[in-house]
Amino acid sequence: MARKDALALVWLAAPAMVLAGNDPLLRLFPTATEVPGLQAVGDARHCGGGEELTALYDGGFERYVQAGVTSASQRFFTVAGGNVEITLHEMKDDKAASTLLASLCKDIKAPVEGGIFKPAKGNLCTDGGQDSAYGYLAVGKLLAMVSFDRSDIKTTRAILAAVAVRAAAATHAR
Numbered sequence: 001m002a003r004k005d006a007l008a009l010v011w012l013a014a015p016a017m018v019l020a021g022n023d024p025l026l027r028l029f030p031t032a033t034e035v036p037g038l039q040a041v042g043d044a045r046h047c048g049g050g051e052e053l054t055a056l057y058d059g060g061f062e063r064y065v066q067a068g069v070t071s072a073s074q075r076f077f078t079v080a081g082g083n084v085e086i087t088l089h090e091m092k093d094d095k096a097a098s099t100l101l102a103s104l105c106k107d108i109k110a111p112v113e114g115g116i117f118k119p120a121k122g123n124l125c126t127d128g129g130q131d132s133a134y135g136y137l138a139v140g141k142l143l144a145m146v147s148f149d150r151s152d153i154k155t156t157r158a159i160l161a162a163v164a165v166r167a168a169a170a171t172h173a174r
Contacts (some may be wrong), residue, residue: 022046025073025088027170028142030162035155037079044075056087064089067103068096069143082150084159089143098123101138104145108134117161120168124160128153135160139167 023046032038047053049070053061056074064072069089077084091097105112105125112123122139133156137144144163148156 023073025071025090028088028144028163028166029073029075029086030159030166034162034165035079035158038084038159039078041076041078041083044073046073047071064100067100068092069100079148079159080150080152080155082148082152084149085145085147086159086163087145088163089145091141091143094138094140097138097141097143100143101125101136104136108136115161115164117164117168120164122164122167124157124164126153126156126160128156137164139164142167 023044025046026044029040029044030038045055047055049072050065051061053064053069053072056072057064068091070092071090072087074085074087077086089097089100091100101123102112108125108127110125110127112125114123115121117139120139122137124135124137126133126135128134128151130151131149133148133151133153135146135153135156137160142163144160146156146159
């Protein structure tokens with residue numbers, strides 16, 4: 001009976017492992033180890049560039065295509081009693097990531113800040129209002145977007161820093 005249960009578990013988990021194996025950005029999402037209390041909700045969604053981005057962006061995907069997005073992954077989390085959406089974009093090159101970052105920061109009227117996230121060098125911007133916080137990060141060819149339904153810029157920055165460190169580690173591992 002235990003063997004039968006184990007086989008059933010492997011059978012059920014197999015599609016998730018295949019999906020995770022096909023998502024090159026999955027390893028870049030932060031965990032509760034890096035951001036205390038962060039818990040993933042559901043599976044990540046991954047898509048290539050072009051019109052596939054409509055799976056993540058209900059309208060306006062053209063901006064990302066024109067900016068040079070080659071693939072993207074999105075995942076939802078909870079932390080500190082709120083909901084977080086993280087979208088990671090693989091860009092065609094570093095310049096495309098920096099250019100899109102500057103455009104997104106301009107949209108939220110936030111200055112681009114240079115930062116070093118041991119060992120990564122990246123740029124980011126964050127902003128928050130009464131009910132939400134937003135942040136954008138560019139590290140190499142990666143552009144990360146964080147939307148938090150709490151006015152908690154500190155946690156938003158911690159999430160972005162964790163993504164930056166993971167991106168740098170992935171780049172050095174190649």
